Amino acid sequence: MARFRTWVGIALAGALSMSLAGCSSTGGKRAEDARKAAAAQGRAAVNTPRWTFAMITHSGDGDTFWDIVQSGAKQAAVKDNINFLYSHDDEAQQQAQLVDAAVDKKVDGIIVTLAKPDAMKAALARAEKAGIPVVTVNSGSAQSKAFGALTHIGQDETIAGEAVGEELNKRGRKKALCVLHEQGNVGHEQRCDGVAKTFHGTLRKLYVNGTSMPDVQSSIGAKLQADPSLDAIVTLGAPYADTAVKARTDAGSKAEIDTFDLNAKVAAELKDGTLGFAVDQQPYLQGYQVVDLLWLYKYNGDVLGGGKPVLTGPQIITRDQASALAEYTERGTR
Numbered sequence: 001m002a003r004f005r006t007w008v009g010i011a012l013a014g015a016l017s018m019s020l021a022g023c024s025s026t027g028g029k030r031a032e033d034a035r036k037a038a039a040a041q042g043r044a045a046v047n048t049p050r051w052t053f054a055m056i057t058h059s060g061d062g063d064t065f066w067d068i069v070q071s072g073a074k075q076a077a078v079k080d081n082i083n084f085l086y087s088h089d090d091e092a093q094q095q096a097q098l099v100d101a102a103v104d105k106k107v108d109g110i111i112v113t114l115a116k117p118d119a120m121k122a123a124l125a126r127a128e129k130a131g132i133p134v135v136t137v138n139s140g141s142a143q144s145k146a147f148g149a150l151t152h153i154g155q156d157e158t159i160a161g162e163a164v165g166e167e168l169n170k171r172g173r174k175k176a177l178c179v180l181h182e183q184g185n186v187g188h189e190q191r192c193d194g195v196a197k198t199f200h201g202t203l204r205k206l207y208v209n210g211t212s213m214p215d216v217q218s219s220i221g222a223k224l225q226a227d228p229s230l231d232a233i234v235t236l237g238a239p240y241a242d243t244a245v246k247a248r249t250d251a252g253s254k255a256e257i258d259t260f261d262l263n264a265k266v267a268a269e270l271k272d273g274t275l276g277f278a279v280d281q282q283p284y285l286q287g288y289q290v291v292d293l294l295w296l297y298k299y300n301g302d303v304l305g306g307g308k309p310v311l312t313g314p315q316i317i318t319r320d321q322a323s324a325l326a327e328y329t330e331r332g333t334r
Contacts, residue, residue, distance in 0.1 A: 044078065044081030045080075046295075048081055050082070051109065053077070053107065054102035054107045055112070055287075055291075056088065056102060056110070056111070057069070057095070057112070058090055058113045058115040058116065058139070059090065059113075060088075064239060065237060065261050067332065068283040068284050068332060068334070069283040069284070069286055069287040070287060071284055071332050072288035072333070073111075073288065074287075076289075076291035080291060082291060087101075092184070095113075097123075099120065102132075103127050107132060108132070109132065110132055110133070110134045111134075112134060112149075113138045114136050114144065115138075115185045116184050116186070117143040117147070124147045124148055124149070128148040134149045137153045137286055139185070140152065140186070144309065150297060151303055151307075151308075151310060153289050153293065154286055155281040155314050157187045157191045158197075159311075160279055161193060162195070162197055163194075163279065163314045164191070165194065165199035166198050168199050168232055169199060169201075174201040175227075175231055176201060176202070176232035176234055177203075177232070177255075178191070178195055178204070179206045179220060179235045179240060181208050181209075181235075181236060182210050182236075183207055192234075206219060208220070217244075217250075224253040224255060230253065231254070231256060232258060233255050233256070233257050233258070234259065236261075237259070238259060238260075238261040238262060238263040238266045240259065241257055241265075241269070244259075245275070256276040257274070258276045259279070260278070260279045261281065262325070263329060264329040267325055270317060270322035271322045279315070280316075280334070281315075282315070284333040289312070
């Protein structure tokens with residue numbers, strides 16, 4: 001019986017690495033059940049040392065996107081026998097101090113976002129001097145290599161923006177507003193600039209205070225009321241899409257609302273036609289891959305990407321694809 005229990009624990013831990021393999025609703029449920037069982041066991045699928053990896057992001061409080069990133073990172077950490085530490089601050093200098101703190105703790109690996117790269121350069125130099133491997137994730141692909149990171153995991157923000165511009169063209173849109181909710185975030189600027197590069201119509205940028213949804217709603221609403229010819233609003237994060245929908249309703253506008261990133265609310269609004277399309281950069285995959293990559297580097301000296309970013313997006317999600325992804329968004333992995 002003891003041998004049987006041990007075998008079951010090993011099998012469940014191995015099933016963890018296959019948790020994304022199910023495509024049908026039945027297969028997806030089986031994979032999810034196996035994932036939950038393995039997580040409950042709390043057992044690693046490897047016997048490597050229990051290294052400590054610290055992820056430090058530029059996320060503000062309550063951002064569902066980063067909940068999904070963490071979900072993937074924690075899943076990989078269980079599998080890889082990693083002690084996973086997460087911290088965040090949307091103020092660049094505070095984020096840099098969190099990196100310094102991780103260096104002082106002598107962690108075995110650092111995962112960091114570079115939304116405001118200039119503020120992070122000195123902190124990453126300290127990590128490199130201390131011999132701590134660094135991987136960047138989500139933002140900062142252009143600066144990643146120069147700052148000493150092994151590689152970058154995420155989407156190319158310019159390419160993602162270009163995909164949005166092309167999709168807007170397909171939909172016959174002529175005048176769009178790109179809503180930036182975090183001033184100074186280079187990735188957000190790259191997204192909007194990418195849209196402008198391929199969009200055949202007119203694009204305007206709107207800077208809003210992303211920490212206040214009432215401010216976001218009133219700012220978008222004011223633009224819609226002032227310019228009835230606006231026929232598309234592009235938000236740069238899933239939580240802001242629903243706020244844009246409310247602003248549209250209040251303004252009596254018929255502008256299409258499109259967004260970067262995916263969550264359960266966005267998937268539901270894609271299905272019922274409230275939203276036009278979403279750009280998915282697969283945050284669960286970002287979190288999972290970045291932990292797995294660091295583990296592979298520590299264990300086997302492996303590095304992905306060949307000196308280039310490892311892309312997790314963009315993927316354009318429309319009403320047709322939203323139904324197939326619903327179960328994944330509801331469980332918090334898409």
